[in-house]
Amino acid sequence: MFKQHFFQRHWRHAVVAMVIPALLACGKRRQEIDPSTFSAGWVSEDTEHFKVFDPPQSPRRAQLKAFAESCEEAYKDLSKLLSLSVPEKIAIYRFITNQDCEAATGHAAVFVEGYRIYTRIGSPVGGAIAVAAFTSVDPEAPSFELIRDGLREAFDNESNNIHGEAARLRSGGRWLPLSAIVNPASVSDREAYRLESASFVAYLIQTQGMDRFKMLWRSVLDLPSSLEKIYGGTLQEIEDDWVSHLEREAKRT
Numbered sequence: 001m002f003k004q005h006f007f008q009r010h011w012r013h014a015v016v017a018m019v020i021p022a023l024l025a026c027g028k029r030r031q032e033i034d035p036s037t038f039s040a041g042w043v044s045e046d047t048e049h050f051k052v053f054d055p056p057q058s059p060r061r062a063q064l065k066a067f068a069e070s071c072e073e074a075y076k077d078l079s080k081l082l083s084l085s086v087p088e089k090i091a092i093y094r095f096i097t098n099q100d101c102e103a104a105t106g107h108a109a110v111f112v113e114g115y116r117i118y119t120r121i122g123s124p125v126g127g128a129i130a131v132a133a134f135t136s137v138d139p140e141a142p143s144f145e146l147i148r149d150g151l152r153e154a155f156d157n158e159s160n161n162i163h164g165e166a167a168r169l170r171s172g173g174r175w176l177p178l179s180a181i182v183n184p185a186s187v188s189d190r191e192a193y194r195l196e197s198a199s200f201v202a203y204l205i206q207t208q209g210m211d212r213f214k215m216l217w218r219s220v221l222d223l224p225s226s227l228e229k230i231y232g233g234t235l236q237e238i239e240d241d242w243v244s245h246l247e248r249e250a251k252r253t
Helices: 002-006 009-018 061-082 098-105 126-135 145-156 162-171 190-208 210-218 223-231 235-251
Strands: 043-046 050-054 090-095 111-113 116-120
Touching (some): 043 061, 050 061, 061 126, 116 126, 162 235, 190 235
Antiparallel strands (some): 043 050
8 A cells, every 4th residue: 555655656666677775774874894805806887866886796797787777867856756855865885695795794784874875786776865855854863664665675675464464463473563663673473563663654644744754864763752753652552553554554555
């Protein structure tokens, strides 16, 4: 339902067809990794908003230009959708395997620092560009993990039934309360967290609009306090309204 409400259908088809990389998280604008330590000899392709790098032994080097162009098309659609723009080029470093990424950066793919995305060839992209665009709202804003993860998952979810998947968690006894998922590190059921985070972010945008979501992204308070202040209710009240929304939406699919 999220895509039906917010996505241009041609954008989704282009992104899925090109299988572009995704972004799991986006932090403050720090340059902690120096790509020059591993990217000597890498080839690149430039568009207006992206510079995409592949290692010389990449099995998909012939597709690099088409990949970069698909990133650009996705960015332009998302920029209009979110009323946001990224003020500088996004560099995407595509590793062949997760192990290659971890060996070079100390992190398993996929992750980001500032406007640098470190990913594995073959990962999806919509959430990557969405999170990068929201980072430009305020590069120094804390951007809570739940909100970043949910935004990425909402845009990259392939089922097009985000709320239906969350509703099945409830009926199957796997539901995680909002008071739990606001602290992702304490959650052991990562699949449930992933699906619920997507549903929760979709709910916030669908029912309360993009302006409040931008305020949440910028907030310097802790997440529970930010939600209560911006959305005008306790965590339990917000969760109750979210559940009502997802159940209504799930019945419509």
